[in-house]
């Protein structure tokens with residue numbers, strides 16, 4: 182028993198340590214510093230082990246702390262009723278019930294279980310019991326501490342708080358015992374992550390009951406809750422026997438794990454299939470173009486839906502919003518000043534909006550999955566002049582796709598400015614429209630450039646470049662930061678125009694200089 | 705023409721896959737590249753096609769005694785897993801390819817002639833490539849590489865997914881192509897290598913070595929290869 186637990190634990194730890202090391206390797210700067218023989222460097226191993234230990238600790242305690250704080254205490258204090266303790270128990274009982282169904286541990290297919298049981302052939306029963314016991318101990322410890330802390334805060338008696346951990350563990354064990362019993366009957370082991378439609382509906386109902394009922398002033402009476410807790414403790418005690426006696430853990434795990442692994446495989450393949458699915462068959466309209474223009478035209482035509490649909494939809498939504506505001510101004514004159522002020526002061530917001538509206542990453546993603554992924558293996562495709570020719574064509578296309586929403590937003594803003602009382606400075610109108618168009622152009626160039634310079638995908642069409650991730654995340658934060666700037670529209674607009682034009686020029690120069698070397702498949 | 709590899713090496717993490725490879729391939733021959741699983745055949749091809757950066761070393765073409773560096777269009781590479789642009793039909797892909805190479809191909813023929821040549825039937829020509837079978841994709845890849853007439857043609861385990869008839873046709877085709885160019889052909893099927901190739905090259909422990917066939921009958925030759933690889 183002891184040995185099995187040690188192996189199981191160290192397996193889980195190794196898996197986690199390697200995941201940590203792998204993630205470290207993905208971060209561009211750190212990658213350089215790290216030694217080549219990453220996975221056997223003792224110092225790094227120790228470091229990763231410490232991280233792993235901290236993670237285990239965080240999961241056990243911080244997780245429970247946040248759970249009590251965010252899922253229960255926060256809500257209870259919102260309701261401001263006299264019967265705080267009853268509401269606390271009400272929410273606790275319902276959430277714990279959901280948790281018991283969703284988090285059984287035993288029926289959760291994880292990688293470390295797969296390695297231990299299927300690949301290494303460890304004793305399934307010992308494995309199940311020891312790891313399960315460990316999980317239950319973590320629950321007891323976490324709930325004991327935070328149950329007492331938060332329970333007392335809401336006026337529960339100490340003995341009530343002490344019931345919480347045992348009840349939580351009890352109901353979890355009851356669910357497991359029931360599932361095991363069910364398996365003995367049907368010989369079908371149900372993966373806890375396969376909840377099904379009815380399951381989700383029940384969960385939604387339980388959640389609604391947990392948080393909704395107290396709003397209407399009704400909650401499970403305190404006595405009843407305490408009775409439920411007592412029942413769970415009792416049932417849990419009875420379930421221990423079932424869990425202990427059950428003999429077919431091996432079969433159960435085999436079923437869950439192999440099915441899970443097959444699904445994972447399919448998921449991996451389905452990315453490929455998914456990207457093939459977006460190819461539309463068209464009415465075979467010939468093309469008069471040649472070479473790369475020909476390729477591009479067919480590409481755009483066959484991906485019309487994925488490239489243009491959302492762009493059109495966004496344009497439509499923006500148009501709708503503009504119409505609503507126009508009507509608002511018309512019927513409610515007090516809107517005028519607000520709108521006018523907004524348009525003249527808050528252009529920075531639109532950087533953020535344009536960031537979300539932009540289809541850049543979607544475009545490069547399809548480009549790679551359905552086109553470059555295969556064509557990059559052909560040598561002609563990698564000739565510098567071909568790469569640059571196609572870059573130009575694509576830049577034009579992606580700008581077109583993004584221009585539609587941008588034009589609607591720009592024109593809409595100008596219109597709103599006019600209708601809401603206008604401005605003393607006629608230049609404002611021009612700057613408004615042009616800066617929105619420039620921002621749109623900037624994002625188009627930006628995404629295509631980082632695609633050409635970093636080419637983040639590997640042949641298996643996963644994103645492999647850490648730098649790319651950093652740049653994309655960085656883009657988000659920069660946009661977010663810009664949004665908070667408080668600058669008049671005229672100044673900000675001029676600034677963006679200058680910045681965007683400069684950026685586009687620099688980016689294009691960089692692509693011309695570097696892309697022939699960087700635009701490659703990644704091994 | 706000769707294709708010269710000098711001091712080519714490549715490693716992954718600690719594992720040395722190619723160690724200081726020196727080899728000269730001569731035109732007009734088909735080279736059969738044999739090696740165990742994981743020996744580095746695909747890695748070698750990827751380095752030669754510059755899909756992967758080698759750690760060091762060079763390769764160049766020597767024409768009439770003049771050395772010049774290898775341009776992208778000198779190399780044709782047919783991958784073991786066929787990769788074709790899924791959103792095009794066979795005909796469109798071929799047209800695109802010929803458009804691009806217009807000025808390099810001497811005698812451009814009608815598209816259907818090419819399809820007839822490679823044996824892709826009329827009703828398949830206007831289907832999307834994503835709906836082609838593995839072998840048909842392989843044929844398309846082979847076809848465009850043949851049309852481009854590269855000086856060096858790298859084939860990574862082709863023919864494995866082709867049916868017997870097509871495989872036989874393809875062998876004929878490769879024999880017809882070898883004049884004036886270098887074909888390097890990796891495979892695990894020894895009989896195929898012996899049947900088709902003029903030279904057998906082993907990739908073993910990170911180096912390339914030619915196996916001398918002189919005055920051995922085929923059984924002895926096979927045994928020699930096996931013992932060298934083991």
Ligand SMILES: Nc1ncnc2c1ncn2[C@@H]1O[C@H](COP(=O)(O)OP(=O)(O)OP(=O)(O)O)[C@@H](O)[C@H]1O
Nearest residue numbers: 704716719721739740741742743744745746747748
């Ligand atoms: N991207 C990569 N990262 C790390 N190691 C790699 C990578 N690609 C290949 N290797 C390693 O390089 C070695 C050679 O692989 P390669 O694919 O070239 O072998 P191969 O000779 O083509 O084998 P096979 O006959 O099975 O196709 C293997 O040990 C493999 O693990």
Ligand SMILES: [Mg+2]
Nearest residue numbers: 745746784860
């Ligand atoms: Mg290979």
